[in-house]
Amino acid sequence: MKPFCRDTWVEVDLNAIRANVEAFRRHIPAATGIMAVVKADGYGHGAVHVGQEALSSGADSLAVAMLDEAVVLREAGITAPVLVLGYTPVESVAIASRWGIELTASHAEWVEQAEAELTRAGAQPIGIHIKTDTGMGRLGVRDADELLQVVEALEHSPHLNWTGIFTHFACADEEDTSHARAQHERFQALLSALRTAGKTLPRVHCCNTAAAMVFPEWGYDTIRLGIGLYGLYPSPYLKQQAVLQLTPALSLKTRIAHVKTAAEAMTVSYGATYTAKPGETIATLPIGYADGFSRLLSNRGAVLHAGSRAPIVGRVCMDQIMVKIQSETAQVGDEVVLYGRQGMEEISLDEVAGLVGTINYEIPCMLNYRIPRVYRRDGEVTEVFHPLTMT
Numbered sequence: 001m002k003p004f005c006r007d008t009w010v011e012v013d014l015n016a017i018r019a020n021v022e023a024f025r026r027h028i029p030a031a032t033g034i035m036a037v038v039k040a041d042g043y044g045h046g047a048v049h050v051g052q053e054a055l056s057s058g059a060d061s062l063a064v065a066m067l068d069e070a071v072v073l074r075e076a077g078i079t080a081p082v083l084v085l086g087y088t089p090v091e092s093v094a095i096a097s098r099w100g101i102e103l104t105a106s107h108a109e110w111v112e113q114a115e116a117e118l119t120r121a122g123a124q125p126i127g128i129h130i131k132t133d134t135g136m137g138r139l140g141v142r143d144a145d146e147l148l149q150v151v152e153a154l155e156h157s158p159h160l161n162w163t164g165i166f167t168h169f170a171c172a173d174e175e176d177t178s179h180a181r182a183q184h185e186r187f188q189a190l191l192s193a194l195r196t197a198g199k200t201l202p203r204v205h206c207c208n209t210a211a212a213m214v215f216p217e218w219g220y221d222t223i224r225l226g227i228g229l230y231g232l233y234p235s236p237y238l239k240q241q242a243v244l245q246l247t248p249a250l251s252l253k254t255r256i257a258h259v260k261t262a263a264e265a266m267t268v269s270y271g272a273t274y275t276a277k278p279g280e281t282i283a284t285l286p287i288g289y290a291d292g293f294s295r296l297l298s299n300r301g302a303v304l305h306a307g308s309r310a311p312i313v314g315r316v317c318m319d320q321i322m323v324k325i326q327s328e329t330a331q332v333g334d335e336v337v338l339y340g341r342q343g344m345e346e347i348s349l350d351e352v353a354g355l356v357g358t359i360n361y362e363i364p365c366m367l368n369y370r371i372p373r374v375y376r377r378d379g380e381v382t383e384v385f386h387p388l389t390m391t
C-alpha cells in the first residue's frame with residue numbers, strides 16, 4: 001500500500017544535499033568543520049534524513065533551534081554532536097543531559113540556574129556554547145564584562161562544560177559588507193578579551209551560509225550551514241554572485257484530481273475572482289493553504305504541467321487550487337510540479353518567495369505535516385516519511 005493517500009508530496013534529492021555539503025567543503029579552510037543547521041525540520045526538507053545525509057557527506061555536527069528538535073534527532077539514532085542555537089528554559093536542561101545535547105547560554109544567571117537544576121536532577125554534565133551578540137540584536141552577551149561573567153559562572157559549574165563560543169551575522173548576505181565586518185571585529189575583540197583574561201578558547205564559530213560564501217576565512221572551527229545545505233542562496237545578490245554552485249534539493253509535486261474545459265464563461269473558486277473563457281481547460285490540484293501553500297499565490301502563481309507553465313486561477317483554497325492548463329490532453333493523474341523543475345521549465349523557491357513577498361527560507365518551512373516527504377538518491381526512492389501518519 002502506498003504510504004500516503006493523497007497525490008501531493010515533497011521530493012528531497014539527497015544527492016543535492018551531498019553536493020551542497022561538498023561544495024562548501026571545497027570552499028572553506030580544511031581545518032574548518034561543517035555544522036549542518038537542520039532546525040525547522042530541516043527547513044521543511046526533513047531534519048533526520050537531511051541531517052544523516054549531511055553527516056555522511058562531510059558535516060561533523062548538527063544544529064537546531066530548540067531542544068525538542070534535538071531530541072528528535074537523538075531518537076532517530078543520530079549520535080553526532082547537536083547544538084541548540086536558541087534559548088532553552090532552565091527547567092529542561094536535564095533533558096539535554098539525558099540525550100547528550102549541547103545548549104546555548106547568553107547570561108550568567110541562566111548558567112547558575114542551569115547548574116542548580118542539573119545538580120538537583122543528579123544529571124550528567126552538558127556542553128555549553130556562549131552566544132555573543134555583536135550586532136544581530138537577538139540573543140547573546142553584548143560586551144567583554146558580560147562575557148567574562150558567563151565564563152566564570154561556567155568555570156564554577158561542575159555540570160556545565162564550556163565547549164563553544166559563537167556569534168550570528170545579520171547582514172552577511174548583503175552587497176554592503178560593512179555591517180558584517182563590524183560584527184566580525186566586535187567578535188574578534190571579545191575573543192581577544194578572553195585570551196587577555198587567560199581563557200583557553202573552545203570551539204569558535206560565526207559563519208552562516210552567507211558569511212561562509214563571502215568570508216570563508218572567518219570559518220574558525222566550524223561554519224553553521226543552513227540555507228546553502230538545501231541548495232538555496234541566502235539572498236538574490238549572493239545568487240547573482242554565485243560564489244558557489246548549489247543544487248536545490250526540494251521539489252513539490254502533485255497530480256491532477258479533476259479537469260474540465262469551459263463550454264461557456266465559468267467563474268473559478270471562492271469569491272469568483274477568475275472567469276474562465278469558453279474553451280479554457282481548468283485543472284484542480286489537491287493542495288491548498290492548509291498544507292502551507294500560500295493563499296497569496298491566488299491568481300498569481302503558476303505550476304508546471306507537460307513541461308509548460310500553467311497559471312493558478314482563482315483563490316487558493318484550504319485544500320485545493322485551480323490552474324489553467326495549456327495542453328488539450330490534460331488528464332486526471334497527470335503529474336504537476338508546484339516547486340521545482342519539469343522539462344526545461346523551473347518554478348524556483350526564489351520565484352515563489354518573490355510572489356508572496358517573503359524570502360526563500362520561509363517557503364519550504366511552510367510545508368507542513370500534511371505533505372509526505374519522498375527521499376531520492378541516484379533517482380531512486382529510498383524512503384517515504386509522512387508526518388501525518390508516521391509520528
Ligand SMILES: Cc1ncc(COP(=O)(O)O)cc1O
Pocket residue numbers: 037085168207208209210224225226227228234
Ligand atoms: C544562530 C544561527 N546560525 C546559523 C543559521 C543558519 O543560517 P543560514 O540558513 O542563513 O545559513 C541560523 C541561525 O539562527
